[in-house]
Amino acid sequence: MFSDTAAKCLKQNGFGRPSMRQVLYDLEYAQQLDQEPAAEVTGTNVSSLFHVGWNFPLEEDDEAPIVRDDDSLYSGK
Numbered sequence: 001m002f003s004d005t006a007a008k009c010l011k012q013n014g015f016g017r018p019s020m021r022q023v024l025y026d027l028e029y030a031q032q033l034d035q036e037p038a039a040e041v042t043g044t045n046v047s048s049l050f051h052v053g054w055n056f057p058l059e060e061d062d063e064a065p066i067v068r069d070d071d072s073l074y075s076g077k
Helices: 002-009 020-035
Strands: none
Touching: 002 020
16 A cells, blocks of 8 residues: 555656645555454454364374463373
């Protein structure tokens, strides 16, 4: 958004450049977008779209503890 506004201001032809009012509007809009939390995607929490659960069986000789998503430890036994 910000780079689009800057590019418009650098046009050779004055008729292609935005007015100062338009520049101010674009910058205020970009600032609002930067300050607002990410919008939900069709009512779904965005973080839930990228959650990947791994469920691998442990070998009998594996003794390394596994840290789960809730920070609890799982020893596999």
